[in-house]
Amino acid sequence: MPARDAQTRTLDERLRAIEDRLEILNLIAGHPPSADTGADFYAARVYAEDGVFDRGEHLSGGHGNAEIAAMLQTPGHQAAIHGGLAHFAGLPHIAIDGDDAVVTSYLMILTPQPSGEAIEVPNHGASRGFRIHRVGANRWELTRTADGWKIKRRTLRPLDGSDPARALLRRALEPYRKSS
Amino acid sequence: MPARDAQTRTLDERLRAIEDRLEILNLIAGHPPSADTGADFYAARVYAEDGVFDRGEHLSGGHGNAEIAAMLQTPGHQAAIHGGLAHFAGLPHIAIDGDDAVVTSYLMILTPQPSGEAIEVPNHGASRGFRIHRVGANRWELTRTADGWKIKRRTLRPLDGSDPARALLRRALEPYRKSS
Amino acid sequence: MPARDAQTRTLDERLRAIEDRLEILNLIAGHPPSADTGADFYAARVYAEDGVFDRGEHLSGGHGNAEIAAMLQTPGHQAAIHGGLAHFAGLPHIAIDGDDAVVTSYLMILTPQPSGEAIEVPNHGASRGFRIHRVGANRWELTRTADGWKIKRRTLRPLDGSDPARALLRRALEPYRKSS
Numbered sequence: 001m002p003a004r005d006a007q008t009r010t011l012d013e014r015l016r017a018i019e020d021r022l023e024i025l026n027l028i029a030g031h032p033p034s035a036d037t038g039a040d041f042y043a044a045r046v047y048a049e050d051g052v053f054d055r056g057e058h059l060s061g062g063h064g065n066a067e068i069a070a071m072l073q074t075p076g077h078q079a080a081i082h083g084g085l086a087h088f089a090g091l092p093h094i095a096i097d098g099d100d101a102v103v104t105s106y107l108m109i110l111t112p113q114p115s116g117e118a119i120e121v122p123n124h125g126a127s128r129g130f131r132i133h134r135v136g137a138n139r140w141e142l143t144r145t146a147d148g149w150k151i152k153r154r155t156l157r158p159l160d161g162s163d164p165a166r167a168l169l170r171r172a173l174e175p176y177r178k179s180s
Numbered sequence: 181m182p183a184r185d186a187q188t189r190t191l192d193e194r195l196r197a198i199e200d201r202l203e204i205l206n207l208i209a210g211h212p213p214s215a216d217t218g219a220d221f222y223a224a225r226v227y228a229e230d231g232v233f234d235r236g237e238h239l240s241g242g243h244g245n246a247e248i249a250a251m252l253q254t255p256g257h258q259a260a261i262h263g264g265l266a267h268f269a270g271l272p273h274i275a276i277d278g279d280d281a282v283v284t285s286y287l288m289i290l291t292p293q294p295s296g297e298a299i300e301v302p303n304h305g306a307s308r309g310f311r312i313h314r315v316g317a318n319r320w321e322l323t324r325t326a327d328g329w330k331i332k333r334r335t336l337r338p339l340d341g342s343d344p345a346r347a348l349l350r351r352a353l354e355p356y357r358k359s360s
Numbered sequence: 361m362p363a364r365d366a367q368t369r370t371l372d373e374r375l376r377a378i379e380d381r382l383e384i385l386n387l388i389a390g391h392p393p394s395a396d397t398g399a400d401f402y403a404a405r406v407y408a409e410d411g412v413f414d415r416g417e418h419l420s421g422g423h424g425n426a427e428i429a430a431m432l433q434t435p436g437h438q439a440a441i442h443g444g445l446a447h448f449a450g451l452p453h454i455a456i457d458g459d460d461a462v463v464t465s466y467l468m469i470l471t472p473q474p475s476g477e478a479i480e481v482p483n484h485g486a487s488r489g490f491r492i493h494r495v496g497a498n499r500w501e502l503t504r505t506a507d508g509w510k511i512k513r514r515t516l517r518p519l520d521g522s523d524p525a526r527a528l529l530r531r532a533l534e535p536y537r538k539s540s
Contacts, residue, residue, distance in 0.1 A: 014195050015374050021202055022381055029453035030536070032466060033497075033529035036519070041537050059305055076303035083301070084521030086495045088466050089451040091269040093209035105451075106212060106268050108290075108310075110468075110495050111301055112520050121443070121471055121493050123436035125419055130468075130492040132310040133301050135266045135290050137213075159216070160292050161264030169213035176210070177221050194375050201382055239485055256483035263481070271449040273389035286392060286448050288470075288490075291481055312490040313481050315446045315470050317393075339396070340472050341444030349393035356390070357401050 020096050024142060024149055028103055032087035038078060040069035048143065048150040055156050056164065086110040086130070093172050101149065103140040104172035106159070109133045134158060137165040139172070200276050204322060204329055208283055212267035218258060220249035228323065228330040235336050236344065266290040266310070273352050281329065283320040284352035286339070289313045314338060317345040319352070380456050384502065384509055388463055392447035398438060400429035408503065408510040415516050416524065446470040446490070453532050461509065463500040464532035466519070469493045494518060497525040499532070 009017075027046055034042035047053070047065035055061040062068035071077060092105035110130045118126040141153040157165040189197075207226055214222035227233070227245035235241040242248035251257060272285035290310045298306040321333040337345040369377075387406055394402035407413070407425035415421040422428035431437060450466035470490045478486040501513040517525040 011191060011195065011371060014199070015371065015378075018195075018198055018202065018378055019374070022378065025451070026453055026455075029451045029464075030533060032450070033453065033464060033532050037526045037529050037533070039530065039533045039536075042533050045536050059303075071303075074303065079302040080304055081526070082521055084519065085301070085304075086466065086519040088468065088495070090212070091205070091209045091271060091451060093206055093213065095206075104209075104213060106266065108268065109301070109304055110492065110519075111299075114299065119471075119474065119491070119493070121445070121469070122439040123419075123431075123434065124440055124445075124469055124493060127493050130495050131299070132290065132312070132492070133299070133304060133307050135268070135310050159264065159266040159290075161262055166217045166261070170217050170219065172213050173210060173217070173219045173222050176219075176225050191371060191375065194379070198375075198378055198382065239483075251483075254483065259482040260484055265481070265484075270392070271385070271389045271451060273386055273393065275386075284389075284393060286446065288448065289481070289484055291479075294479065311479070312470065312492070313479070313484060313487050315448070315490050339444065339446040339470075341442055346397045346441070350397050350399065352393050353390060353397070353399045353402050356399075356405050 017096060020101070020144070020149070021094055024094055024096075024101055024103060025092070027142075027149055027151075028089060028092050028105060028140065032089050035072065035087045036081060036085050038072040038081055040072045043072060044069040046149075046151055047154075048145070048152050051151045052153045053156075054153065056158065080111075084112040084130075095172070095175065099144040101142040101144075102172070103138070103142065104169065105138045105140070107136045107138055107156070109136070135160070137168045139168050197276060200281070200324070200329070201274055204274055204276075204281055204283060205272070207322075207329055207331075208269060208272050208285060208320065212269050215252065215267045216261060216265050218252040218261055220252045223252060224249040226329075226331055227334075228325070228332050231331050232333045233336075234333065236338070260291075264292040264310075275352070275355065279324040281322040281324075282352070283318070283322065284349065285318045285320070287316045287318055287336070289316075315340070317348045319348050377456060380461070380504070380509070381454055384454055384456075384461055384463060385452070387502075387509055387511075388449060388452050388465060388500065392449050395432065395447045396441060396445050398432040398441055400432045403432060404429040406509075406511055407514075408505070408512050411511045412513045413516075414513065416518070440471075444472040444490075455532070455535065459504040461502040461504075462532070463498070463502065464529065465498045465500070467496045467498055467516070469496070495520070497528045499528050 044065045053061045053068045088108040090106035092103045113128040120126040136156045139155040142149045159165045224245045233241045233248045268288040270286035272283045293308040298308045300306040316336045319335045322329045339345045404425045413421045413428045448468040452463045452465035455462045473488040480486040496516045499515045502509045519525045
């Protein structure tokens with residue numbers, strides 16, 4: 001939304017809003033490295049104690065930062081990591097309202113092609129390439145704490161033509177529907 | 181470009197430049213959710229009334245925010261959405277010059293693999309995966325209005341080895357050619 | 361990390377930190393256009409004179425901004441560009457410490473599918489699609505100069521299940537391990 005109220009906010013309030021945004025960008029940017037290395041301490045830190053990771057009906061999620069962190073150390077997740085796992089984050093949309101924020105972002109999960117012929121690209125080596133295993137829409141609901149912004153709830157839905165991801169994405173755009 | 185003129189600008193001018201940048205990041209980040217859900221009201225809002233969406237010679241574009249918004253509600257676009265459509269945005273380069281701005285960004289259009297075997301990734305379910313239908317280079321020419329930044333012209337060209345996308349990308353880098 | 365020291369920094373210091381971050385975002389966002397068009401002048405400008413581009417043991421890198429820039433004009437790189445080459449940048453994590461900064465980012469290298477059937481997506485034309493040739497983790501070590509932020513060292517490692525990329529990603533998260 002346009003920052004039409006720039007005139008009525010103090011310099012400090014404006015700086016604070018900007019710093020919030022940049023801190024949140026970094027929080028989201030830290031997610032792929034943590035997922036792809038199994039950095040449980042990162043998940044433990046950025047999720048609220050009672051934070052929730054909701055992966056939809058087909059994948060098991062977590063309740064509480066300790067459980068969500070522990071997911072990264074399961075044999076299944078470790079096997080995925082060692083098979084070659086890359087979480088690739090798109091440009092997030094961020095809306096901050098006081099001590100709450102909502103981030104809406106796209107995510108790809110990439111893995112090496114398990115078979116097939118290697119292809120040579122000049123100056124870029126030979127590779128069998130990578131496949132896109134999943135494409136997901138994320139809604140991250142954040143809250144400000146004395147220890148920085150924390151994730152209260154992350155909702156992830158597959159962007160495969162089914163409705164839940166679209167419903168999630170629509171929520172990010174609702175504020176733009178209002179008349180200015 | 182380095183902000184070497186920090187000394188000569190007021191705090192308010194510096195804050196304004198930063199807020200412009202963050203508003204533009206969000207405007208671009210809102211594009212994939214709007215395209216993938218058919219949110220015509222978003223397109224109507226972020227394009228200028230006489231804004232143009234130029235998709236090159238092989239795809240039909242739009243003139244005026246009403247027409248560009250209506251593209252999202254055509255049967256063709258709705259069919260693409262229900263087949264599984266994900267616009268995935270890379271990190272944009274942003275150059276602001278007073279009341280004008282140019283954003284140069286990469287975009288992928290992803291769709292589910294229409295056939296093939298599902299592959300299981302531990303802890304990440306089974307999926308036939310997704311294909312990259314198109315990779316495009318975008319140039320977004322924006323203008324500041326009383327109702328926030330608006331798109332005057334969006335130019336999209338396929339990054340398939342043909343020249344127009346490279347010409348578009350080169351324009352983003354021209355300012356770096358000048359001696360400092 | 362949370363900016364808990366907001367109270368003890370001056371407005372100018374806070375603005376400077378924000379401007380640094382935005383300048384660095386743009387520097388990283390300029391990389392794909394420069395790589396995909398062979399813009400040697402951009403590489404020459406953003407790398408330090410003694411900057412290093414370390415591509416690991418299987419691909420040759422460069423020492424010094426002149427050599428790194430020249431890589432973009434080699435027949436091999438030019439052939440890759442004309443075959444259709446897209447560097448696609450994910451959301452970077454940025455940590456600034458005074459006059460030094462570390463950026464950790466994901467990168468895909470995309471090329472057109474060399475064969476196969478074109479698939480039609482309604483309203484989005486027909487295409488054989490693109491393949492992901494490589495997925496890499498980047499660590500960019502930057503330094504502040506009178507001419508803006510410059511790259512001292514860029515380290516790129518393939519995210520293919522081998523350990524070096526994970527080691528690189530882990531380094532970005534180390535600061536979050538400390539107790540707050």
